[in-house]
Amino acid sequence: MSSSEKKDNSHAGHRDRVRKRFLEEGGDAFEKHQLLELLLFGVVPRKDTNEMAHKLLDNFNDSFHVLTNSYYIDIIEKSGVSINAAIFLNALAQFVKVCQREVLEQKTELKTTRQCGEYAVTILMNEKIEKFYMFSLNAKKKLLKSTCVAKGSSSRVLIEPSSVVREALFCDAVSVILAHNHPGGTLSPSEADIDLTLNLKEILASINIELLDHIIVANGQYYSLSEHKYL
Numbered sequence: 001m002s003s004s005e006k007k008d009n010s011h012a013g014h015r016d017r018v019r020k021r022f023l024e025e026g027g028d029a030f031e032k033h034q035l036l037e038l039l040l041f042g043v044v045p046r047k048d049t050n051e052m053a054h055k056l057l058d059n060f061n062d063s064f065h066v067l068t069n070s071y072y073i074d075i076i077e078k079s080g081v082s083i084n085a086a087i088f089l090n091a092l093a094q095f096v097k098v099c100q101r102e103v104l105e106q107k108t109e110l111k112t113t114r115q116c117g118e119y120a121v122t123i124l125m126n127e128k129i130e131k132f133y134m135f136s137l138n139a140k141k142k143l144l145k146s147t148c149v150a151k152g153s154s155s156r157v158l159i160e161p162s163s164v165v166r167e168a169l170f171c172d173a174v175s176v177i178l179a180h181n182h183p184g185g186t187l188s189p190s191e192a193d194i195d196l197t198l199n200l201k202e203i204l205a206s207i208n209i210e211l212l213d214h215i216i217v218a219n220g221q222y223y224s225l226s227e228h229k230y231l
Helices: 003-025 032-040 049-059 064-068 072-079 083-107 113-124 161-170 191-205
Strands: 131-137 143-151 175-181 210-218 221-224
Touching (some): 113 221, 161 191
Antiparallel strands (some): 131 175
16 A cells, blocks of 8 residues: 555544544534534545644634635635645635524514614624625514625625615515625715615605615624715
């Protein structure tokens, strides 16, 4: 048997033992680097992912959140992983975000400005481009669905009112809340933000759907146009 075959067999045996331990003991028994090692098995077929996991965590503050939400190029440059591994880590962050959103949607009520703002921050935090969301609510202000109706660049996003109307009608919404982020960090609304809000309020009112608020998110904080008397 060649040295490369022995090495492959050693990796295979180690991975089998890690998988078996996960099935028998569960993820809570794993240290952070061991869990990351296991996750990397599927995208790194023939390398020591234990060493790779240590290096990734060392370079990103020992934080899954910081690591998976970092730009894939930064992950590659700092840790020397493949583009497939870096994309996998970014996709993992999105996967977790969608899971969290699904759980939140099942029990979320958006009755106060604080509830609206904190929910919008949860949805839009760490986004690197502008995204425009609509939260559709029933008569009791329980969240029916949160929908990204438009995506833009790092500094702007274009909204088609027809997309907002179509989604609101599809969800059978009684009222809606709009939310978008400013990746550049400016929390205050622009004149375009205000004009768009008032235009959408009028359009939605014409089909008997109330626009309750428009939330802007930046740097983990929120700004409510309703609270500041624009609505």
